[in-house]
Amino acid sequence: AQKVTQAQTEISVVEKEDVTLDCVYETRDTTYYLFWYKQPPSGELVFLIRRNSFDEQNEISGRYSWNFQKSTSSFNFTITASQVVDSAVYFCALNGGNEKLTFGTGTRLTIIP
Amino acid sequence: EAGVTQSPTHLIKTRGQQVTLRCSPISGHTSVYWYQQALGLGLQFLLWYDEGEERNRGNFPPRFSGRQFPNYSSELNVNALELEDSALYLCASSATGTGGRQPQHFGDGTRLSIL
Numbered sequence: 754a755q756k757v758t759q760a761q762t763e764i765s766v767v768e769k770e771d772v773t774l775d776c777v778y779e780t781r782d783t784t785y786y787l788f789w790y791k792q793p794p795s796g797e798l799v800f801l802i803r804r805n806s807f808d809e810q811n812e813i814s815g816r817y818s819w820n821f822q823k824s825t826s827s828f829n830f831t832i833t834a835s836q837v838v839d840s841a842v843y844f845c846a847l848n849g850g851n852e853k854l855t856f857g858t859g860t861r862l863t864i865i866p
Numbered sequence: 867e868a869g870v871t872q873s874p875t876h877l878i879k880t881r882g883q884q885v886t887l888r889c890s891p892i893s894g895h896t897s898v899y900w901y902q903q904a905l906g907l908g909l910q911f912l913l914w915y916d917e918g919e920e921r922n923r924g925n926f927p928p929r930f931s932g933r934q935f936p937n938y939s940s941e942l943n944v945n946a947l948e949l950e951d952s953a954l955y956l957c958a959s960s961a962t963g964t965g966g967r968q969p970q971h972f973g974d975g976t977r978l979s980i981l
Binding site: 785786788790795796797798799800803805844846848849850851852853854855856857858859 | 967968
């Protein structure tokens with residue numbers, strides 16, 4: 754069975770602060786894929802990033818960065834210099850190769866102007 | 867490039883009725899997925915269709931069903947609606963046969979309210 758845990762239910766930070774969203778996963782698959790999605794108030798899920806289980810290279814894309822650590826089964830997401838437009842619910846998800854995404858419960862991020 | 871499109875946007879039904887939700891995938895994508903996002907239950911996988919066949923199914927009763935057409939669009943049917951079916955239903959698409967490598971791209975969803 755697969756499981757994704759996002760322990761932070763809600764986070765509020767003041768604009769321009771850095772914020773890290775935590776994600777811990779469980780799977781018995783040796784090959785799997787991890788994803789982060791953003792869900793703004795309008796409802797659609799926006800794909801942000803994908804990581805393969807065999808590629809632990811961390812990635813930076815603009816103000817976003819991701820830290821994948823297989824040893825701790827974690828795939829954390831950091832927003833640097835947060836902006837009000839970053840306010841949304843962020844979901845971490847796992848695909849063990851069976852085409853089914855298992856989502857965490859999401860972290861609601863509020864950026865205070 | 868057009869994204870995943872879903873219709874209708876909102877729907878209000880009463881208990882016992884039946885509903886059909888529709889989804890058109892991104893051009894070139896042959897896999898279509900359905901997810902339910904109910905309050906307090908999070909995002910749950912419902913169904914996966916690929917090349918017209920149902921490939922995988924989540925833990926939902928048989929009154930949740932669907933199909934995929936030759937043009938890869940898909941319908942989700944829910945019979946005998948119950949109050950707990952009130953949710954946002956999200957459709958996603960991806961390229962086929964990728965073993966989960968490719969991200970699933972989501973539509974805006976259909977918000978279903980059961981009175």
